[in-house]
Amino acid sequence: MPQSDVFGKAYHEATKHSYLSVQLDPNYLDASTQPSAFKFYPKFYRRVKLNLDNPIHSFIWLTSAVTFEKVYNNVSYKLRVNPSAGALYPTEVYVQIRGMPEIVDGIYHLEVENNCLTLIYELIDDGLESYVIPTKCITGFIFLISSVYYRSSWKYKQRSLRYCLLDSGHHLGAVAASAYLHNRDIQLVFDFDKLTLNTDLGFENKEFITGCAISGEIHEKQIRKLRLKVPFVCGTDYFEANQFIEDSYKSTSVQPSHQQQLQQPCFDFKQDKFYQTVWSRRSIRRFRKEFISQEHYLYVLQLLEQPIPTESGEEIETYSVIHRVEGMKSGLYRGANLVKAGDFSEHTGYLCVNQALAKDCAVVLFFVSEYTSYQTAMQIAGFLGQRIYLGSNYVGIQCSGIGAFYDDETQEFLETHKDVLYATAIGT
Numbered sequence: 001m002p003q004s005d006v007f008g009k010a011y012h013e014a015t016k017h018s019y020l021s022v023q024l025d026p027n028y029l030d031a032s033t034q035p036s037a038f039k040f041y042p043k044f045y046r047r048v049k050l051n052l053d054n055p056i057h058s059f060i061w062l063t064s065a066v067t068f069e070k071v072y073n074n075v076s077y078k079l080r081v082n083p084s085a086g087a088l089y090p091t092e093v094y095v096q097i098r099g100m101p102e103i104v105d106g107i108y109h110l111e112v113e114n115n116c117l118t119l120i121y122e123l124i125d126d127g128l129e130s131y132v133i134p135t136k137c138i139t140g141f142i143f144l145i146s147s148v149y150y151r152s153s154w155k156y157k158q159r160s161l162r163y164c165l166l167d168s169g170h171h172l173g174a175v176a177a178s179a180y181l182h183n184r185d186i187q188l189v190f191d192f193d194k195l196t197l198n199t200d201l202g203f204e205n206k207e208f209i210t211g212c213a214i215s216g217e218i219h220e221k222q223i224r225k226l227r228l229k230v231p232f233v234c235g236t237d238y239f240e241a242n243q244f245i246e247d248s249y250k251s252t253s254v255q256p257s258h259q260q261q262l263q264q265p266c267f268d269f270k271q272d273k274f275y276q277t278v279w280s281r282r283s284i285r286r287f288r289k290e291f292i293s294q295e296h297y298l299y300v301l302q303l304l305e306q307p308i309p310t311e312s313g314e315e316i317e318t319y320s321v322i323h324r325v326e327g328m329k330s331g332l333y334r335g336a337n338l339v340k341a342g343d344f345s346e347h348t349g350y351l352c353v354n355q356a357l358a359k360d361c362a363v364v365l366f367f368v369s370e371y372t373s374y375q376t377a378m379q380i381a382g383f384l385g386q387r388i389y390l391g392s393n394y395v396g397i398q399c400s401g402i403g404a405f406y407d408d409e410t411q412e413f414l415e416t417h418k419d420v421l422y423a424t425a426i427g428t
């Protein structure tokens with residue numbers, strides 16, 4: 001059994017929900033105080049407008065594209081290819097581009113709202129490789145996912161530690177989906193010098209790097225660290241520090257992940273249909289208490305068995321609470337094995353903080369882990385959540401991520417000693 005991440009366990013414990021904690025702190029908010037959801041560098045920075053007829057531009061754009069805009073209570077919400085807890089979108093994307101035609105070698109911020117790349121650092125003999133994969137040079141792309149954590153902690157307080165990491169995993173999943181559509185392999189990297197990189201990117205305490213994805217040719221070459229510190233730009237219009245989140249991030253950043261052999265997943269999605277799935281993916285807000293086919297359920301479950309393309313991973317175990325699947329007994333399953341039979345829809349709804357989503361759907365899937373790295377485990381849970389979203393939508397059923405549940409009671413119901421990281425509901 002691997003050595004557990006002591007810091008991660010402690011911080012996971014500190015962010016738990018219980019029936020009593022939710023009742024005592026219902027967390028009412030003034031929506032007018034929500035911090036801004038987009039980051040912009042000053043107007044004098046050089047920008048590259050993304051041309052979707054250019055495959056390089058299209059690859060980058062589809063990792064973070066705004067796909068739908070809705071207005072609720074006179075507030076505009078811009079929904080993206082990646083879901084986010086509360087549609088707060090704490091994640092930002094930076095991409096290092098090296099050796100690509102007609103693009104200056106540099107580190108760029110992806111300006112999501114305006115579909116452009118902002119050049120924030122021009123490379124010479126330096127780059128991100130020195131932090132992420134020392135002694136190597138990447139001709140291609142290094143994507144960094146960061147978290148502007150106050151966008152989430154404004155609403156979710158300490159539990160936003162989880163949501164920032166889950167959102168990072170979802171965003172890495174969006175990068176993987178774009179890579180698939182552009183016939184590119186990617187490698188996820190979780191174990192690297194995040195703290196030094198945060199300093200050199202000028203993030204202060206207001207933003208931090210969570211994960212990385214590499215796509216390109218890897219060469220044996222020493223690249224030095226950034227020769228200059230990148231000027232700081234805050235990702236929100238105002239900021240309130242949360243010492244718990246900052247301390248927990250720093251402590252869990254130094255915990256190494258379980259090491260494994262790099263394997264690429266193998267999917268058989270039809271390109272056009274999958275593109276439309278990525279573009280039209282939504283989080284369902286209400287299920288109709290209808291059955292789904294066993295074929296569709298097993299299809300989604302099999303997607304979770306495909307490898308995660310990383311050398312630094314964590315073992316994630318899947319439990320399913322089946323309410324309505326044709327030809328299958330209702331009950332709790334560990335993987336494909338029935339643990340206990342019964343109609344647990346009312347109880348599952350209760351466990352997920354009395355959300356009708358978890359009661360009315362066809363299946364709730366829970367991810368659990370006994371991790372060595374908390375940050376890696378949570379991001380992989382989000383990455384798998386993105387697979388469920390895209391896989392379920394691809395076959396015509398709906399999905400919603402559920403990050404809020406009564407932790408200890410859910411763990412007891414699942415009959416596991418492992419930490420419960422995330423839940424997703426699927427159905428129609």
